[in-house]
Amino acid sequence: MSANNEILKGQILDEDVMLSLAELSRACTIHADWIIDLVDEGIIEPRGREVSEWRFPGICLYRVRSVIRLQRDLGVNLAGAAVVLDLMDQIEQLRSHLHVLEPDW
Secondary structure, eight states, rough: GGGGOOOOOOOOOOOTEEHHHHHHHHTTTTTTTHHHHHHHHHHHOOBSSSGGGGGTTTTTHHHHHHHHHHHHOOOEEEEEEEHHHOOOOOOHHHHHHHHHHHHHH
Protein backbone atom coordinates (compact mmCIF):
# COMPACT_ATOMS: atom_id res chain seq x y z
CA MET A 1 0.00 0.00 0.00
CA SER A 2 1.48 3.38 -0.95
CA ALA A 3 1.85 6.27 1.47
CA ASN A 4 -1.09 8.06 -0.16
CA ASN A 5 -3.39 5.08 0.32
CA GLU A 6 -2.82 4.47 4.02
CA ILE A 7 -5.85 3.71 6.12
CA LEU A 8 -5.98 5.55 9.40
CA LYS A 9 -7.85 4.06 12.32
CA GLY A 10 -8.80 5.86 15.49
CA GLN A 11 -11.46 6.74 17.93
CA ILE A 12 -12.96 10.16 18.41
CA LEU A 13 -12.58 11.10 22.04
CA ASP A 14 -14.96 13.49 23.73
CA GLU A 15 -16.36 14.14 27.16
CA ASP A 16 -18.27 10.84 27.09
CA VAL A 17 -15.10 8.74 26.78
CA MET A 18 -13.38 8.29 30.12
CA LEU A 19 -9.82 7.04 30.59
CA SER A 20 -8.19 5.73 33.75
CA LEU A 21 -4.78 7.02 34.78
CA ALA A 22 -3.19 3.84 33.42
CA GLU A 23 -5.08 4.10 30.10
CA LEU A 24 -4.10 7.74 29.65
CA SER A 25 -0.51 6.91 30.52
CA ARG A 26 -0.40 4.08 27.96
CA ALA A 27 -2.13 6.12 25.27
CA CYS A 28 0.47 8.88 25.60
CA THR A 29 3.40 6.52 26.31
CA ILE A 30 4.38 8.47 29.41
CA HIS A 31 4.74 7.62 33.07
CA ALA A 32 1.70 8.04 35.32
CA ASP A 33 3.70 10.28 37.69
CA TRP A 34 4.06 12.83 34.91
CA ILE A 35 0.30 12.84 34.42
CA ILE A 36 -0.09 13.49 38.13
CA ASP A 37 2.23 16.49 37.65
CA LEU A 38 -0.13 17.73 34.91
CA VAL A 39 -3.05 17.42 37.31
CA ASP A 40 -1.09 19.30 39.99
CA GLU A 41 -0.36 22.06 37.46
CA GLY A 42 -4.06 22.29 36.53
CA ILE A 43 -3.45 21.30 32.91
CA ILE A 44 -5.89 18.38 33.11
CA GLU A 45 -8.61 17.68 35.63
CA PRO A 46 -9.59 14.14 36.57
CA ARG A 47 -12.95 13.12 37.89
CA GLY A 48 -12.80 11.21 41.15
CA ARG A 49 -11.30 11.92 44.54
CA GLU A 50 -8.56 9.33 44.93
CA VAL A 51 -5.87 8.68 42.32
CA SER A 52 -7.15 5.10 42.04
CA GLU A 53 -10.61 6.48 41.14
CA TRP A 54 -9.44 9.10 38.65
CA ARG A 55 -11.09 9.12 35.25
CA PHE A 56 -10.09 11.56 32.55
CA PRO A 57 -12.40 12.89 29.83
CA GLY A 58 -11.20 12.16 26.30
CA ILE A 59 -10.13 15.80 25.78
CA CYS A 60 -7.35 15.19 28.32
CA LEU A 61 -5.63 12.91 25.82
CA TYR A 62 -5.41 15.84 23.40
CA ARG A 63 -4.14 18.16 26.15
CA VAL A 64 -1.47 15.72 27.36
CA ARG A 65 -0.22 15.14 23.82
CA SER A 66 -0.14 18.91 23.26
CA VAL A 67 2.04 19.35 26.35
CA ILE A 68 4.35 16.60 25.16
CA ARG A 69 4.77 18.39 21.81
CA LEU A 70 5.27 21.79 23.47
CA GLN A 71 7.99 20.38 25.69
CA ARG A 72 9.67 18.37 22.94
CA ASP A 73 9.52 20.98 20.18
CA LEU A 74 9.80 24.23 22.12
CA GLY A 75 11.29 23.27 25.47
CA VAL A 76 8.30 24.72 27.34
CA ASN A 77 7.99 23.82 31.03
CA LEU A 78 4.67 22.70 32.57
CA ALA A 79 3.71 26.19 33.75
CA GLY A 80 4.37 27.56 30.25
CA ALA A 81 2.42 24.72 28.68
CA ALA A 82 -0.53 25.51 30.95
CA VAL A 83 -0.48 29.13 29.74
CA VAL A 84 -0.23 28.07 26.09
CA LEU A 85 -3.15 25.65 26.42
CA ASP A 86 -5.27 28.28 28.18
CA LEU A 87 -4.54 30.75 25.37
CA MET A 88 -5.39 28.12 22.75
CA ASP A 89 -8.70 27.48 24.54
CA GLN A 90 -9.47 31.21 24.58
CA ILE A 91 -8.68 31.52 20.88
CA GLU A 92 -11.04 28.64 20.12
CA GLN A 93 -13.80 30.26 22.20
CA LEU A 94 -13.28 33.58 20.39
CA ARG A 95 -13.45 31.82 17.03
CA SER A 96 -16.72 30.17 18.05
CA HIS A 97 -18.17 33.52 19.11
CA LEU A 98 -16.98 35.16 15.92
CA HIS A 99 -18.54 32.38 13.86
CA VAL A 100 -21.89 33.03 15.56
CA LEU A 101 -21.62 36.77 14.94
CA GLU A 102 -20.23 36.48 11.42
CA PRO A 103 -21.14 33.07 9.94
CA ASP A 104 -19.33 33.78 6.66
CA TRP A 105 -16.01 34.50 8.38
